[in-house]
Amino acid sequence: MNRLAGRVALVTGGLRGIGHAVVRRFLAEGAAVMVADLSTPEAAAGTLATMAGDVGYVELDVGDEDQWIAAVAAIAARFGRLDILIANAGVGGSGPVRTTSLRDWHAILRVNLDGVFLGTRCCADMLADAGRSLPGGAAIVNMSSIMGLVGLPQVAPYNASKGGVRLFTKSTALEFAAAGTPIRVNSVHPGFVETPLLMESSDADAIAFYTGATPMGRLARPEEIAAAVAFLASDDASYMTGSELVVDGGYTAR
Numbered sequence: 070m071n072r073l074a075g076r077v078a079l080v081t082g083g084l085r086g087i088g089h090a091v092v093r094r095f096l097a098e099g100a101a102v103m104v105a106d107l108s109t110p111e112a113a114a115g116t117l118a119t120m121a122g123d124v125g126y127v128e129l130d131v132g133d134e135d136q137w138i139a140a141v142a143a144i145a146a147r148f149g150r151l152d153i154l155i156a157n158a159g160v161g162g163s164g165p166v167r168t169t170s171l172r173d174w175h176a177i178l179r180v181n182l183d184g185v186f187l188g189t190r191c192c193a194d195m196l197a198d199a200g201r202s203l204p205g206g207a208a209i210v211n212m213s214s215i216m217g218l219v220g221l222p223q224v225a226p227y228n229a230s231k232g233g234v235r236l237f238t239k240s241t242a243l244e245f246a247a248a249g250t251p252i253r254v255n256s257v258h259p260g261f262v263e264t265p266l267l268m269e270s271s272d273a274d275a276i277a278f279y280t281g282a283t284p285m286g287r288l289a290r291p292e293e294i295a296a297a298v299a300f301l302a303s304d305d306a307s308y309m310t311g312s313e314l315v316v317d318g319g320y321t322a323r
């Protein structure tokens with residue numbers, strides 16, 4: 070613990086689910102954290118009050134470029150630097166591809182893929198500045214999924230978005246490394262995690278399917294994903310860039 074002392078991290082989608090667990094883990098590791106999510110600061114205040122540590126909040130829709138620019142300015146004003154970006158915010162959606170509207174397709178790609186692209190583009194300058202003084206450089210961790218590695222019927226837009234995150238991660242990692250820009254970029258690929266996103270969209274049969282399809286025979290706890298994110302964000306992962314860390318109870322091992 071305390072691997073992130075002195076670091077400033079931005080966690081998108083940090084008010085619940087995996088992002089919330091990441092915020093708690095980062096605070097426990099000594100980081101200062103700017104939480105970004107869709108809620109107004111007033112609505113987020115109750116959740117933030119439950120967190121011990123140096124934590125700020127910015128209202129941010131990750132698909133909106135102007136809001137990203139404002140969020141980066143808010144981080145500069147509050148913390149003066151940015152060492153870590155966790156591009157976690159994401160949305161789900163399911164249905165047959167033949168009845169998926171272009172509007173539904175765009176709604177998922179806008180958050181899951183545009184949001185990751187905008188995060189990297191808008192935060193890269195601040196991260197590069199901070200990374201120059203860090204042993205392992207600055208870090209971006211993009212939240213992909215097992216659905217960025219293998220297909221599942223009826224989730225074509227989600228599969229496409231998470232596969233896109235996987236290769237966007239590798240491309241930016243190579244670009245930064247080649248340019249000597251001190252930012253490592255890696256992706257995390259959770260299996261089925263017990264979060265509001267999964268539980269709200271799944272009936273008992275679906276949960277039984279996820280559990281049965283996972284060799285370890287259970288869903289992941291959000292804290293188990295947060296532990297992997299903390300590792301990639303820390304200097305313990307100083308030689309890792311462009312990699313994909315799979316945290317899936319064995320789902321993709323077959």
Ligand SMILES: NC(=O)c1ccc[n+]([C@@H]2O[C@H](COP(=O)([O-])OP(=O)(O)OC[C@H]3O[C@@H](n4cnc5c(N)ncnc54)[C@H](O)[C@@H]3O)[C@@H](O)[C@H]2O)c1
Nearest residue numbers: 082085086087130131157158159214259261262264265266
């Ligand atoms: N739960 C799983 O089984 C699972 C598995 C693999 C990957 N993931 C990925 O992990 C990430 C987090 O998922 P979760 O299960 O914790 O979801 P969740 O719905 O429980 O939490 C997501 C958070 O992101 C926020 N958010 C949604 N749209 C946003 C936007 N446009 N801008 C800013 N914030 C936004 C929500 O308000 C919420 O607080 C997502 O990228 C998801 O695709 C989840």
